[in-house]
Amino acid sequence: xxxxxxxxxxxxxxxxxxxxxxxxxxxxxxxxxxxxxxxxxxxxxxxxxxxxxxxxxxxxxxxxxxxxxxxxxxxxxxxxxxxxxxxxxxxxxxxxxxxxxxxxxxxxxxxxxxxxxxxxxxxxxxxxxxxxxxxxxxxxxxxxxxxxxxxxxxxxxxxxxxxxxxxxxxxxxxxxxxxxxxxxxxxxxxxxxxxxxxxxxxxxxxxxxxxxxxxxxxxxxxxxxxxxxxxxxxxxxxxxxxxxxxxxxxxxxxxxxxxxxxxxxxxxxxxxxxxxxxxxxxxxxxxxxxxxxxxxxxxxxxxxxxxxxxxxxxxxxxxxxxxxxxxxxxxxxxxxxxxxxxxxxxxxxxxxxxxxxxxxxxxxxxxxxxxxxxxxxxxxxxxxxxxxxxxxxxxxxxxxxxxxxxxxxxxxxxxxxxxxxxxxxxxxxxxx
Numbered sequence: 296x297x298x299x300x301x302x303x304x305x306x307x308x309x310x311x312x313x314x315x316x317x318x319x320x321x322x323x324x325x326x327x328x329x330x331x332x333x334x335x336x337x338x339x340x341x342x343x344x345x346x347x348x349x350x351x352x353x354x355x356x357x358x359x360x361x362x363x364x365x366x367x368x369x370x371x372x373x374x375x376x377x378x379x380x381x382x383x384x385x386x387x388x389x390x391x392x393x394x395x396x397x398x399x400x401x402x403x404x405x406x407x408x409x410x411x412x413x414x415x416x417x418x419x420x421x422x423x424x425x426x427x428x429x430x431x432x433x434x435x436x437x438x439x440x441x442x443x444x445x446x447x448x449x450x451x452x453x454x455x456x457x458x459x460x461x462x463x464x465x466x467x468x469x470x471x472x473x474x475x476x477x478x479x480x481x482x483x484x485x486x487x488x489x490x491x492x493x494x495x496x497x498x499x500x501x502x503x504x505x506x507x508x509x510x511x512x513x514x515x516x517x518x519x520x521x522x523x524x525x526x527x528x529x530x531x532x533x534x535x536x537x538x539x540x541x542x543x544x545x546x547x548x549x550x551x552x553x554x555x556x557x558x559x560x561x562x563x564x565x566x567x568x569x570x571x572x573x574x575x576x577x578x579x580x581x582x583x584x585x586x587x588x589x590x591x592x593x594x595x596x597x598x599x600x601x602x603x604x605x606x607x608x609x610x611x612x613x614x615x616x617x618x619x620x621x622x623x624x625x626x627x628x629x630x631x632x633x634x635x636x637x638x639x640x641x642x643x644x645x646x647x648x649x650x651x652x653x654x655x656x657x658x659x660x661x662x663x664x665x666x667x668x669x670x671x672x673x674x675x676x677x678x679x680x681x682x683x684x685x686x687x688x689x690x691x692x693x694x695x696x697x698x699x700x701x702x703x704x705x706x707x708x709x710x711x712x713x714x715x716x717x718x719x720x721x722x723x724x725x726x727x
Contacts, residue, residue, distance in 0.1 A: 296547040298704070299323060299537050301525050301561065304331025305351070305690050306681035307552030308508060309365065309697035311517045313706045314550070320517045321546070323539060325524035329512065332690075335503030336585055336649050341629055346503035347620050349585045349634045349651060351690050353378065355495045358486050359691040361698055366500070369510040373498040376623050381600035382458050383593045385608040389454060390598040401597040410450045417451035422489045428480040434660045438479055439472030458604035458614050464688060465581045465636055465655040467613040475660050482687050499624055527563045530676040550700055552681040552693075554578050554654060562678075568671050575665035576684050578654040582637050587630040588646040591617045591638060599631075605638065613637060656684040674703060 296318045300311045303324040311322045328334070332350035339345075353376060356363040366373065379394035391405065392398035405411040424445065428435060436444065438460075442452050453468075460471045460479065483489050500506050512519070525539045528549060535549040551558040559565055559573040592599050603617045620632040635642060639650070656662070666685055673680060679700045686692025698708055 296704075297321070297534075297545075298548045298550060299535070299544070299546040300550045300552055301528075301537075302331065302551070302553035302557070302682075303329040304552065304683075305333065305362075305693035306683060306697045307331070307550070308333075308511055309694050310550050310552050310681050310700055312365075312511050312515050313697065313701035313708055314704060315515045315517045317706050318704070321520060321544075322517050323520045323523050323525050323537075325522070327522055329519070329521065330505055330508045332653055333504045333508055334651065335505035338585075338632070338648055340587070343628070345626060345628065345632065346505075347585060347626075347632045347634075347648075348499070348504045348624065349583060349649065350653060351504045352376075352618070352620075352623055353497045353499055354690060355497045357495045359689075359694075361694040362691050365694065366507060369507060369514070371507055371510060372501040374501050374625060376497050376499045376625065377601050378494075378497050379600035379622070380459060380462070380602045380604070381593055381598050382454055382604045382606065383598070384454060384606040386606070390593045390595055392593070392598045392600045393455075394600060398597055398600075401595050410448075413448050414450035414455055417447050418455060419491070421447065421451070421456065422491065425480045425489055426484060428477040429484065431477055434664070435475060435477040437472065437660070438474045438476045441476035454606065458606060458616075459602075461614045462602045462604050462616040464658065465616070465653070466579065466657065470579075470657060470659075474658050475663050478658060478663050478687075503624075525561055528561050528678075529563045530678060534677050548677045548679060548704065550679045550681055552697070554682060555656070555680075555684045558680060558682075568668075568675075572665045572668050572672055573680075576662045577657045578684075579657050581653050581655060582639050583651040583653050584635050584639050584642055584647055585649040585651075586633055586635065586642050586647045588633065588641075588643045589631050590643070591633060591635050591641055592619060592631065656688045658688070673700075679703070 298314055298318045298320050300307050300320060300322045303322055307322060311320050314320050334350040336347045336349060338347050354362055379392055381392040383390050390402055392401060400406050457468045457471050461468055487494050520541060523540045525537055527538045529536045534545055534547040537544050537546060537549065555573045555576040556578050562569060592603055599619055601619055601622045603619060605615050615636055615638040617633050617635040620626060620634060621628060626632060669685060681696040681700045683689055683693035685696045701708060
């Protein structure tokens, strides 16, 4: 069969890779590179060359089993990394790095701060109590309502949990507080984040994450259409008609591996169910800068972490995050390489290496409910939907959606179902 795959993020790459084993696949990418959030930059500083990631960074075999399996098949090397997390509060001057007791109390005065000790106490209580959310009937409360109902303090809410979730999902605090509490607990339980010890060892792709994109392209038989935006898609009884920069083409099936809002916009004949389901899963834009301005990191070097949340002086402004890529990718350089979201004005323009705009899914009770309705539109009218938005918005979710689509179109990849069931069993085991 002739199959079109629209979008070259992880869902599109994996769909094209798997489907091309049995079918004739054409991959459409509107942008100038294949990879989507898999984005590695070649940087030269003081006569040395570096490969710095700015989108997808970390994975681990336990919680990214499908992605790890693909990496193994491609023969990719990886290396351990840190997932340390810090907070800097511009208004109060508070700084801490949750990696060790020493860095947690890098400001020694916090040893005698009732507010800070209360935050730590609430953190440990949240780890104990949050798994009970998994057993709640119905949609359950929002995160904000849950924290208020259970008497969690403002310090834990505003200076730990919300900044951490904001960093994970690249979302402002107001959206995080509206996040379904049970959905957050499911994610944290699945990733073993509701425990102080025995956490998994996270890893990064050696040489930059786009190494896997290059490896896929060297091995597949796919017609690549780079800088070729799809303008519209119209379905008919025998397949789909795609209008793109390359003209009008006919395919037996089309896999929309772009974002949910993009997929809906491309369908010139979207039906009521497609509008209802895809329309309930919006995305938001995040301004992203790769730079070497260390001023956006905590003032104390001991507080520098892999993920650094910055709480603005004005509470109406959004919390932002800066990733220290030296720590994440194990890089030694005279100046730190930093990826900062939504704080461009604070960065010295002379130290900017690259500017990007990435889009991330916005989660709410409505979007989570829409996820459960995927079967209503999947495969209908020769149209398939793949994307991380069907899960928690991460690389493994995009990979899983691609494996599911490929299986439905006759390409079954070993370990797919077993790996998914293993993850689901792990969630149930932790919740129990």
